[in-house]
Every structure is written in structure tokens, then in C-alpha cells.
Amino acid sequence: MRVVVNAAMSADGKLATREREGIPISGPTDFERVDELRAESDAVMVGVGTVLADDPSLTVDDPVRTAIREADGEPIQPARVVADSTLRTPPEARVLDDDAHTYLLASEAAPGERVATMEDAGATVVVAGGERTDLRGALSALEREGIDQLMVEGGGELIYSLFEAGLVDELSVYVGATVIGGRDAPTLVDGAGFTEEFPRLSLVGVERLDDGVLLQWLVRGEGSGDR
Numbered sequence: 001m002r003v004v005v006n007a008a009m010s011a012d013g014k015l016a017t018r019e020r021e022g023i024p025i026s027g028p029t030d031f032e033r034v035d036e037l038r039a040e041s042d043a044v045m046v047g048v049g050t051v052l053a054d055d056p057s058l059t060v061d062d063p064v065r066t067a068i069r070e071a072d073g074e075p076i077q078p079a080r081v082v083a084d085s086t087l088r089t090p091p092e093a094r095v096l097d098d099d100a101h102t103y104l105l106a107s108e109a110a111p112g113e114r115v116a117t118m119e120d121a122g123a124t125v126v127v128a129g130g131e132r133t134d135l136r137g138a139l140s141a142l143e144r145e146g147i148d149q150l151m152v153e154g155g156g157e158l159i160y161s162l163f164e165a166g167l168v169d170e171l172s173v174y175v176g177a178t179v180i181g182g183r184d185a186p187t188l189v190d191g192a193g194f195t196e197e198f199p200r201l202s203l204v205g206v207e208r209l210d211d212g213v214l215l216q217w218l219v220r221g222e223g224s225g226d227r
Helices: 028-040 048-054 063-071 112-120 135-144 156-164
Strands: 002-009 043-047 079-083 102-106 124-127 149-152 170-175 200-209 212-220
Touching: 002 028, 002 156, 028 063, 028 149, 028 170, 028 200, 028 212, 043 048, 043 156, 048 079, 048 156, 079 135, 102 135, 112 124, 124 135, 149 156
Parallel strands: 002 149, 002 170, 043 079, 043 149, 079 102, 102 124
Antiparallel strands: 170 212, 200 212
């Protein structure tokens, strides 16, 4: 499986305000790029914090792109994946609608009644790990389901966990022309942070889009692509 992390951040590295409210960062050209990347992927992934804060749909918008997927024998929409150790995803969340199939990556700490509720809502619950989701085991299960390219859209806690587990192959970041600020505002990579063995990146692309810039890196070192 190839794991591609894609995110938009402010010029000072923030994903949202200190209240965890998203603001427009990307422009129309980058929105089109993201939609194309979704269409090229087998699944789109976020953490449960993003679901609770933004209620995203994680679907491809352009009908031409969905038609191409269908003509190629693919599902019209890529699958949706939510990292959600204890299954806090609301049953009415948009990621659980009928537009695409959804996988919830839970742990053994998820209450049995929540598993039943999510399955009744149409999701496939993948249990891996004890107190927290074992992302390496969960992504291996997704790979067995036929997911070869996974696009990750955030947030910072999930991105950190994927880097920590050595699961990221590519990182694309749109840096927008705005400043958010705030010591408690979420950043591109949150979590506990690294104090040694920092992930190393190789810059492979720089492109001006709208009033910002798109930076693209490949992840160097062990772990990438070795699942």
C-alpha cells in the first residue's frame, strides 16, 4: 500500500484555529488538485477528530472524475477510512452516508454496542490493537481489501501517528497565504513529537498554486512501502 499524506496549512504551519475551526487556506486550483488526488486513490482517510470538527464527506466532487472511475471498473467513489479507536464517530456523520463505503479503524477498547451501531450504519469496523488502533495492522487489513493507494487528509494527530509507525510514503503540503497563529492551534504534525530518529524527506516538487505554494516530498528511510 502507498500512503500519501496531503494537507493544507497556513504560512505559519497551522491547520485550523485554536478553536479547531477550519478556515479557507487553499484556492480553487489546489481544490481541483485535491479532488484529482482523491479520484486517483482507493480510499481517503482522516482521524476521528477531523470528523467531529468538520464533518467532511471525503468524496470526489467532479462528475467527470467519478465517471472515469466507473468506466475503469472502480467504485464511483473511493472508500472512506476513519481512525477511531473507541468509535466516537456520530452515526449521522457524513462519512457514514451512502455515497461511499466506509471503514472505521478501531481498537479492542471500542465498546461492543458502538461496534454494532457503526455496523448498523453501514460501516465496516476493523479492530486492531488494544487501547489504541494499531495503524500498521489496520492498514494491512485494508490492503487485503484491495486498497493500494491511501490518501490521508489529516489531522495532525493521525499524521504524527502514521509517521511514527513508518507508514508514510509521500507528503504533499499546500502552504497558503494566511497566518492563523495560536500556540494551541493544530499543526501539520501534532502528537507527542519526535525527539530522535526524525522522519527524513526528499523534496521532489515545488509549484506555485493560486497565492500559495505546493511542496511535495518522498519519505526517506525504512518503513516506507514495506507493509
